Amino acid sequence: MQIHDLIGIGFGPSNIALAITLEEKKTEECNVDAFFIEKQPNFAWHANMMLDNTHMQISFLKDLVTMRNPLSHFTFINYLHQKQRLQDFINLKTFFPSRHEFNDYLAWAASHFNNRCAYGEEVLEVLPEKRNDEVSLLRIRSRDSDGVINERLTRNLIVGVGGVPSIPECFLPLEGDTRVFHSSGYLREIAQHDSAKKIAILGAGQSASEIFMDLHNRPNAPHVDLIMRARAIKPSDDSPFVNEIFNTDFTDFVFSRSDQDRTALLDEFWHTNYAAPDLVLIEQIFNVFYQQRVAGNARHRFLRRHEVVSVNVLPEGIQLVLRDLNADREYSAMYDAVVLATGYNRDYHKSLLKPLLPYMGNFTVDRQYCLQSTPNFIPAIFLQGACESSHGLSDTLLSVTAVRTDEIGRALLEAVNQSTAKQTDNPIRAVAGR
Ligand SMILES: Cc1cc2nc3c(=O)[nH]c(=O)nc-3n(C[C@H](O)[C@H](O)[C@H](O)COP(=O)(O)OP(=O)(O)OC[C@H]3O[C@@H](n4cnc5c(N)ncnc54)[C@H](O)[C@@H]3O)c2cc1C
Numbered sequence: 001m002q003i004h005d006l007i008g009i010g011f012g013p014s015n016i017a018l019a020i021t022l023e024e025k026k027t028e029e030c031n032v033d034a035f036f037i038e039k040q041p042n043f044a045w046h047a048n049m050m051l052d053n054t055h056m057q058i059s060f061l062k063d064l065v066t067m068r069n070p071l072s073h074f075t076f077i078n079y080l081h082q083k084q085r086l087q088d089f090i091n092l093k094t095f096f097p098s099r100h101e102f103n104d105y106l107a108w109a110a111s112h113f114n115n116r117c118a119y120g121e122e123v124l125e126v127l128p129e130k131r132n133d134e135v136s137l138l139r140i141r142s143r144d145s146d147g148v149i150n151e152r153l154t155r156n157l158i159v160g161v162g163g164v165p166s167i168p169e170c171f172l173p174l175e176g177d178t179r180v181f182h183s184s185g186y187l188r189e190i191a192q193h194d195s196a197k198k199i200a201i202l203g204a205g206q207s208a209s210e211i212f213m214d215l216h217n218r219p220n221a222p223h224v225d226l227i228m229r230a231r232a233i234k235p236s237d238d239s240p241f242v243n244e245i246f247n248t249d250f251t252d253f254v255f256s257r258s259d260q261d262r263t264a265l266l267d268e269f270w271h272t273n274y275a276a277p278d279l280v281l282i283e284q285i286f287n288v289f290y291q292q293r294v295a296g297n298a299r300h301r302f303l304r305r306h307e308v309v310s311v312n313v314l315p316e317g318i319q320l321v322l323r324d325l326n327a328d329r330e331y332s333a334m335y336d337a338v339v340l341a342t343g344y345n346r347d348y349h350k351s352l353l354k355p356l357l358p359y360m361g362n363f364t365v366d367r368q369y370c371l372q373s374t375p376n377f378i379p380a381i382f383l384q385g386a387c388e389s390s391h392g393l394s395d396t397l398l399s400v401t402a403v404r405t406d407e408i409g410r411a412l413l414e415a416v417n418q419s420t421a422k423q424t425d426n427p428i429r430a431v432a433g434r
Contacts, residue, residue, distance in 0.1 A: 007154035011038035014160035014384035039122035160384040163344025196336035203341030204228035209277040236276035246399040254392035368411035
């Protein structure tokens with residue numbers, strides 16, 4: 001079986017950016033054999049939230065490469081040039097392309113690596129390959145769309161799997177009920193409910209707000225309850241001094257702080273990224289509610305300071321028992337569908353890497369995003385997008401992606417060079433070759 005220098009789990013923006021970095025760092029002496037495994041059948045960036053009239057929340061200059069190498073073939077500007085839209089894009093006078101266009105850019109970048117990515121395979125687990133007392137390789141088990149299990153060996157690993165939907169506890173027993181779904185599956189699921197008359201959205205962030213406007217504009221004109229604990233929908237603060245927290249050198253600052261300082265920093269700036277839609281979107285929603293009052297109808301309700309106490313599945317629909325926190329009273333409401341725009345968890349790597357637990361301790365990473373391990377564990381394992389608590393709020397976004405892959409790339413090249421030097425001593429490597 002071939003042994004790769006690196007296997008990447010997931011081929012979203014983070015790992016595409018890494019593939020580009022490795023390609024651009026390639027020399028005759030060092031050509032990392034990297035291979036990626038992606039569970040979707042083809043590249044797609046948050047496909048079920050690809051709503052019309054949505055835009056990037058970050059400048060296109062924070063694309064996959066520009067902050068690392070503005071001369072790269074893979075800049076957003078070169079993509080526009082290749083597609084013969086550069087002049088027209090300039091005339092748009094924006095830093096914020098539509099999400100459709102950015103998805104097309106990412107797909108264009110990903111297409112350069114089609115021979116280095118297995119699409120339609122979901123990685124199930126990562127197993128240690130032991131020789132005597134030392135773990136020198138990793139065995140990656142994945143399942144393809146026909147249910148066939150594949151296994152691959154690698155010397156190093158990078159996990160870039162994004163977030164997994166965060167589902168409030170009272171909705172967990174309803175898993176499998178298609179009337180309740182997370183925003184990450186919105187377009188796919190709402191297509192099954194195009195006759196729904198009454199829909200609840202839980203959440204106060206960008207996704208909740210976008211879904212509200214999408215439902216408002218749908219031809220079946222459903223009644224929508226927008227339910228949130230917050231008193232108001234607050235906008236994301238992207239003013240310049242605040243935005244400095246997304247600068248690449250801020251990562252050094254965050255990483256160098258004590259745990260206590262880091263937690264305080266995350267708390268202070270939490271609202272730049274979470275439960276914070278764009279101001280324009282908030283204004284649109286406010287206008288919808290205002291025009292309702294003008295027209296004297298009550299199609300939608302803005303249920304602020306509300307929380308869901310319990311959920312009941314009844315023949316006539318999904319019943320939510322709601323607590324009005326202002327009035328301190330409970331009441332129930334019936335819905336044909338419930339959308340959970342309740343965010344994401346970033347700890348999926350822990351279940352994928354569970355078989356490695358004895359070597360990993362509590363999954364702490366170093367500055368280069370490499371997991372700390374016991375001395376008898378040789379492979380380097382890097383995490384992308386799961387290090388917010390150690391590296392700061394930019395970690396789950398595109399802000400530092402280009403520069404982060406440079407930092408990881410350097411550390412990886414070192415690991416690959418070390419394993420090449422040891423190669424002849426290792427019986428597995430000697431048999432398998434490269
Ligand atoms: C709707 C939406 C809009 C956003 N807009 C912005 C924005 O404008 N600006 C910004 O900076 N950030 C934005 N974000 C944040 C987002 O996290 C980043 O833009 C970016 O997607 C992070 O890239 P990633 O590769 O780390 O994760 P992802 O894009 O989530 O990619 C992870 C990939 O891993 C794959 N995968 C997961 N598990 C497995 C497995 N077991 N086996 C194989 N493959 C697997 C997934 O299918 C996916 O393709 C947005 C997020 C959402 C949800």
